[in-house]
Amino acid sequence: MKLIDGKAVSQKIKEDLKLRIDQIKAKGERVPGLAVVLVGENPASKVYVANKIKDCEQVGIKSIHCHLQEHTEKAELIKTIEKLNNDKEIDGIIVQLPLPKHLNENEILSHISIHKDVDGLSAYQMGKLTLGIPELTPCTPSGVMEMLRYYEIPTEGKRAVIIGRSNIVGKPMAMMLMKENATVTVCHSRTKDLAEICSKGDILVAAVGKARFVNSDMVKEGAVVIDVGINRVDGKLCGDVDFDNVADKCSYITPVPGGVGLMTRAMLLLNTLKAYELYA
Numbered sequence: 001m002k003l004i005d006g007k008a009v010s011q012k013i014k015e016d017l018k019l020r021i022d023q024i025k026a027k028g029e030r031v032p033g034l035a036v037v038l039v040g041e042n043p044a045s046k047v048y049v050a051n052k053i054k055d056c057e058q059v060g061i062k063s064i065h066c067h068l069q070e071h072t073e074k075a076e077l078i079k080t081i082e083k084l085n086n087d088k089e090i091d092g093i094i095v096q097l098p099l100p101k102h103l104n105e106n107e108i109l110s111h112i113s114i115h116k117d118v119d120g121l122s123a124y125q126m127g128k129l130t131l132g133i134p135e136l137t138p139c140t141p142s143g144v145m146e147m148l149r150y151y152e153i154p155t156e157g158k159r160a161v162i163i164g165r166s167n168i169v170g171k172p173m174a175m176m177l178m179k180e181n182a183t184v185t186v187c188h189s190r191t192k193d194l195a196e197i198c199s200k201g202d203i204l205v206a207a208v209g210k211a212r213f214v215n216s217d218m219v220k221e222g223a224v225v226i227d228v229g230i231n232r233v234d235g236k237l238c239g240d241v242d243f244d245n246v247a248d249k250c251s252y253i254t255p256v257p258g259g260v261g262l263m264t265r266a267m268l269l270l271n272t273l274k275a276y277e278l279y280a
């Protein structure tokens with residue numbers, strides 16, 4: 001079994017990014033910019049936002065942090081987003097989720113310019129991905145594809161099974177693996193014979209949100225197992241895969257922490273540079 005090292009792969013991506021941004025700086029041109037909008041005081045969201053700002057600093061992306069109060073009205077938040085849409089120094093906009101209950105997330109996110117949608121979750125960006133002509137793609141599944149590429153894990157002709165059909169992970173993951181010529185099955189909460197289907201996967205991606213959900217009965221001998229899950233059990237992080245139970249059966253496996261999560265962070269930076277190159 002080989003461990004897929006998210007730290008090493010994300011570090012490499014960040015180093016490459018830094019070089020590319022250094023070249024932009026050396027030419028005296030404007031560097032890419034990312035705006036992170038936080039509404040309220042959710043402690044986990046604050047940590048995520050701080051990480052994003054730190055990541056930007058590391059590679060030389062300019063970042064703006066817009067922190068609005070918990071009770072901010074819809075109109076004020078939309079005004080903030082529209083101002084960022086028109087800001088020529090900003091290439092990407094992230095509104096940190098979850099938003100306070102009185103704000104409708106889908107409605108708010110729909111105000112982000114499709115050209116600054118570095119989460120890749122707008123109808124336009126998801127549509128482009130679905131048509132097989134991706135521009136800005138959702139960060140988590142993009143990070144998974146980068147890991148597979150880095151370790152030269154073939155996808156063509158392979159059976160890929162994804163557990164989870166969310167817009168943020170499962171669905172775009174299916175599109176990306178299909179584009180790379182895998183034969184893809186997407187499982188979800190109503191799937192029958194889940195273990196049997198999973199155990200046929202050469203590549204198994206778990207994005208369920210249930211701690212240690214995937215056990216060795218669900219894993220094919222020699223499979224590549226990608227654990228997207230982030231769960232907190234007794235104050236410790238663990239994935240959707242029962243790592244100790246499954247690891248011996250896999251050819252490759254990602255750990256939690258130290259796996260997909262770090263890749264998601266790196267892909268946000270890459271998308272910001274992509275948006276700068278594509279649309280600025």
Ligand code: NAD
Binds near residue numbers: 168170187260262
């Ligand atoms: P979600 O709740 O939106 O979707 C979960 C999916 O799992 C659903 O499609 C559901 O049908 C399926 N599911 C639930 N119970 C099931 C069952 N018993 N059998 C089969 N399928 C079942 O979650 P999400 O946003 O896609 O996130 C999934 C996990 O990935 C969570 O742990 C989340 O924290 C994590 N996540 C991690 C990253 C990262 O960067 N590593 C990014 C996003 C999400």
